Amino acid sequence: MFVHYLSLALAALSTARLAVAVPTSDAEPEFELIRRQGLADVYSSCTEPNTVALTFDDGPYIYETEIVDLLNKNGIKATFFVNGYNWDCIYDDSVIASLQYAYNSGHLIGSHTWSHPDLTTLSWDEIHDEMWKVELALSRIIGVWPAWMRPPYGNYNDLVRSASAIRNQSLVIWDFDSQDSDGASVQESEQYYTDLVNQHPSNVIALNHETYQTTAEQVLPFAIQALKAKGYNFATVAECLGGKPAYHGVFSPGTKDSSWTC
Numbered sequence: 001m002f003v004h005y006l007s008l009a010l011a012a013l014s015t016a017r018l019a020v021a022v023p024t025s026d027a028e029p030e031f032e033l034i035r036r037q038g039l040a041d042v043y044s045s046c047t048e049p050n051t052v053a054l055t056f057d058d059g060p061y062i063y064e065t066e067i068v069d070l071l072n073k074n075g076i077k078a079t080f081f082v083n084g085y086n087w088d089c090i091y092d093d094s095v096i097a098s099l100q101y102a103y104n105s106g107h108l109i110g111s112h113t114w115s116h117p118d119l120t121t122l123s124w125d126e127i128h129d130e131m132w133k134v135e136l137a138l139s140r141i142i143g144v145w146p147a148w149m150r151p152p153y154g155n156y157n158d159l160v161r162s163a164s165a166i167r168n169q170s171l172v173i174w175d176f177d178s179q180d181s182d183g184a185s186v187q188e189s190e191q192y193y194t195d196l197v198n199q200h201p202s203n204v205i206a207l208n209h210e211t212y213q214t215t216a217e218q219v220l221p222f223a224i225q226a227l228k229a230k231g232y233n234f235a236t237v238a239e240c241l242g243g244k245p246a247y248h249g250v251f252s253p254g255t256k257d258s259s260w261t262c
Contacts, residue, residue, distance in 0.1 A: 038162065038165045039158060039161040039162060039165055040149075040161045040162070040164035040165040040169055040170055040171055041170045041171070042156070042161065042170070042171040042172075042173065043170060043171070043172050043173065043205075043237070043241055044172075044173040044174060044175050044205065045175045045203060045204075045205060046203035046204065046205055046235070046237075046240035046241060047203070047240070047241050047242050048203060048233075048235065048239070048240050048241070048242060049202050049203060050202060050203065050231065050232055050233055051203045051204075051232065051233045051234070051235050051239075051240045052203070052204045052205075052206060052227050052232045052233070052234055052235070052240075053078070053079060053203075053204070053205045053206065053234075053235055053236060053237045053239075053240040054071075054076065054078040054079070054206050054208065054220075054223075054234065055078065055079045055080075055081060055150070055172070055174065055205060055206060055207055055208065055237065056078065056079070056080045056081070056208050056209065056210040057081045057112055057150060057181075057207065057208070057209050057210070058081075058082075058083060058086055058087055058112065058116065058181075058209050058210060058211045059080060059082050059083070059087065059088075059098075059099075059210040059211060060080070060082050060088065060090060060095045060098050060099045060102075060210075061087045061088050061095075061098075061210055061211045062088070062094075062098075063210055063211065063212070063213060063215075063216040063217075064080070064098040064099070064101075064102055064210050065097075065098045065101055065102075066216050066217070067210055067216050067220065068098075068101055068102045068105050068107065070216075070220060070221060070224070071105075071107065072105055074224050074228075074234075075234075076224065076234040077106050077107055077108070077234065077235065077236050077239070078107050078108070078234070078236065079107065079108040079109075079110060079148070079172075079236045079237045079238075080102055080107055080108070080109050080110070080210065081110045081111065081112035081148075081149075081150040081172070082099065082109060082110070082111070082112055082134070082138075083112050083113060083114060083115065083116050083134060084113075084114040084115065084133050084134040084137050084262065085114055085115050085262040086112075086115060086116045087211050089261075089262035090134070090137045090141065090262070091137065091141075091256070091260040091261055091262055096141050096256070099141055099142060100141065100142055100253075103142040103144070107236070108148070108236035108237060108238055108246050109138060109142060109144065109146065110146050110147075110148035110149060110150060110172065110237070111131060111134050111135060111138070111146045111148070111149040111150070111169070112134070112149070112150050112152060113130040113131060113134055113149075113151070113152055114129070114130045114131075114133040114134045115130065116152045117130060117152060118152060118153055118155050119151050119152065119155060119156060119157075119159075119160045120155045120156065120157045120159075120160065124159060124163065127159060127160060127163045128163055131149065131163060131164070131167065135167070137260075139249075139251075139253075139254070140253060140254040140256075140260060141253055141254075142253055143250060143251045143252050143253035143254075144247040144249060144250050144251075145167075145247060145248045145249035146169065146247060146248070147168070147169055147170065147238070147244070147245050147246060147247050147248045148169060148170055148171075148172050148237055148238065149164050149167075149169045149170070149171055149172070150171065150172050150173070151171060151173075154173050154174070156171055167248075168248055169248075170244075172205065172237050173205070174205045174206065174207035175201075175204060175205050176192075176196055176204050176205065176206045176207065177192075177206075177207045178192055178193065178206065178207060178208050178215070178219060178223070179192060180208060180209050180212050180214070180215045180219065181209045181211075181212075186214050186218045186219055189214075189215070189219045190218075190219060190222045190223075193219070193222065193223045193226050193227070194226060197226045197227060197229070197230045197232075200230055203240065204232075205237065205240070206223070208220065208223075
């Protein structure tokens with residue numbers, strides 16, 4: 001079953017890649033060719049009222065299982081936007097185990113590209129490879145084709161949106177940042193969450209990074225309790241956007257072999 005889905009996906013993406021790469025007779029720029037394929041939707045806020053989508057970028061990493069245990073204990077489903085080779089290699093045995101644990105616990109797994117580049121600085125082929133390599137890894141490890149992609153640094157252009165549209169993916173940004181990746185202290189991140197709940201927006205997509213021990217062990221427990229105290233519901237990004245599909249394909253994962261390398 002995995003080989004069947006993989007073959008279909010390879011054929012579809014190869015066809016799409018060729019379709020947008022063939023030049024026209026008047027040498028129309030590549031950008032215009034890509035743009036005509038359509039642009040992926042971009043979401044920066046939820047649509048469900050009184051709902052928070054906790055999201056975590058840049059993993060899988062050594063704190064992921066700890067974060068998942070905390071979320072599970074609190075009955076929360078969150079979203080992890082993962083890389084293939086950023087803080088760690090997605091094919092390492094321990095990383096495979098933590099990613100499978102997060103997925104099997106019901107958390108949503110989305111794409112954050114292979115190596116976390118600024119996609120707006122890349123060519124079409126480079127964007128495609130950054131997306132495809134992590135998609136292949138997710139299909140192998142947990143048996144899914146992602147429906148959601150977060151561009152690194154939140155940066156995107158029409159070329160990036162076109163590459164996502166061909167994959168039938170949507171882009172997810174955020175409307176609240178704990179600023180853990182910008183060097184915020186624990187106290188500062190906790191204050192940002194305090195300010196957020198005091199303002200009490202109807203819904204929130206919260207950006208956090210699973211690669212910081214302080215986020216996993218101090219900021220996140222504080223944030224969960226603060227948000228719960230204000231009566232917020234918790235959801236994945238797919239759920240908080242009105243119950244959209246979590247994935248575009250779910251099937252049996254593969255078995256690790258020598259090709260599973262970074």
